[in-house]
Amino acid sequence: MRQPLLLGLLAGLVAALFVASLAVGPAGIGLRGSLAALVAGGDGPAPLILREIRLPRALLGLLIGAGLGLSGAALQGFLRNPLAEPGLIGVSSSAALGAVVAIYSGASAAFALALPVFALAGALLGVLAILALAGAAARTLTLILAGVAVSALAAALTSLVLNLSSNPYAAGEIVFWMMGSLADRSMLHVAIAAPFILAGGIALLTLGRGLDALTLGEDAAASLGIGLAAMRLRLVLGIAAVVGAATAVAGAVGFVGLVVPHLLRSATGARPARLLWASALGGAAVVLAADVATRVIAPERDLKLGVLTALVGAPFFLHLIRKTAREAA
């Protein structure tokens, strides 16, 4: 498919889902009423609900989805491995650990930016651990095993911090950090996450030319003037910023970065540079759709976002493992 057409279709889908995210909720306001309350304001609770509850939720869905889709595409391109994904290789869990330390140590209450900064630091440690364990051109098995180890360690430490907290609600929040949710977030969360996601996203989008060259192999890329070390640094910082900030406000939402690039790879002619843009839009569409679905399926149960993405993503992952194994044999 031609690139402008593909991107146009995806952008249209994202716009439609963004509007749906603004229009769906337990207060039956309706599509027209919702948009009128959002834009024009007025009396009563509707403008407050739209501007303080639904708008931040839709904006976070857009930003986090785009960031996760982009991170997956960039990681897969750089590692030349279709199974690389921030959630599966433990970067999301490491970011969650950083966020949990920020919240339950009281650091984020003293200083709001501590939340994304700690999460970013956690994500950074996670990416560095994976690259150190699995190497740059990672074999699938090593990559997945390293991811399992990093995830397990981060999840255990997260549970430990929550169990040791003096707050009676802390232990119950393990589910949120493992599964993620956008429920009841505010504009404050948008304000602390957006700068990091945007900066990290821009860093990842500029990797396109290098990733395209890298499909020819590292030596060929080097002969084209691509500096692998500089690329790796930008990738690591970009992923850490995006995944760190996203996880800090929404918990660990898995599989988005795995499924979206895979679905769009053939439509982008297997060109990593094109895949980056398409995956950003596709990721936004997936997370917005999943978040709308949590509100439609069980509005009063606070269904977790990561439950839906994992229900779709995990079978996909198994399919990809089988395919990779068959190709390797």
Added chain:
Amino acid sequence: MILALAAQAAGAEGPAVPAHPARVVSINLCTDQLAMLLAAPGQLVSVTWLAGDPAFSAMADHAGAYLANGGRAEEVFALHPDLVLADIWSPPDTVSMLTRLGIPVVQFPPGESMADIRANIIRMGEVLGTADRAAAMAAAFDARLAGLVRLAPPPGARPRAATWAANAYASGPRSLTGAILDAAGFANVAGELGIEYGGTLPLEALVWAQPDIVITAESAPGASRAEDVLRHPALAGLRVEAGLADADWTCGTPFVLDAVARLAAFRAKPGP
């Protein structure tokens, strides 16, 4: 006669409950408080460590006079009690272990209404052999409750209130918190929205319902994400009062009337 009563209280196969227990151990925060109120001097040996925590216990000041236990069968057995007081939701493995070791366990239902609280006071008095003291306490409870209820407006004229705690949890009319709200003269918004006992009331649904007052819990020690929602900017247009301490609404004891009186004061006083 006494033997027959004792056998009945202990159930079909458990160890017999003594008519005048001399070494009583409580392994539940709520039975802790009723027992501290009604036990004869020296009769109660140990209460849970939670009973000494002012965040959860209305009698934290009194708990220091007793040994603290963690509710585990092993440590309870080591105290050589002749009676253990528990909740019907206490861990079944602990209760059956104690019963197998020959220690009678009396389990109380949680007090979910004013009538439940009264019944638990009377029953605690019977179990501890201090029925006279229990009858006096029940009478005082009735009188104070009647006095508070008399001040409440009639059903049509009540302000609409929602109790809203961490994780957007609202209490319905059939919960103890709902009973406290009702006695204080408020209509329960959670009930309007179909929440019977308690459950998640999404922030959006709360704002849409436009209650006259949102009563939240005082914040718990330490930080948590669950309590973030109580400070959400969308609540700015509503009257929010931190009026319910966990110590008041966790257990069905006469102390719930303190909570009723405190909430009734919000009704009398106009919002900020």
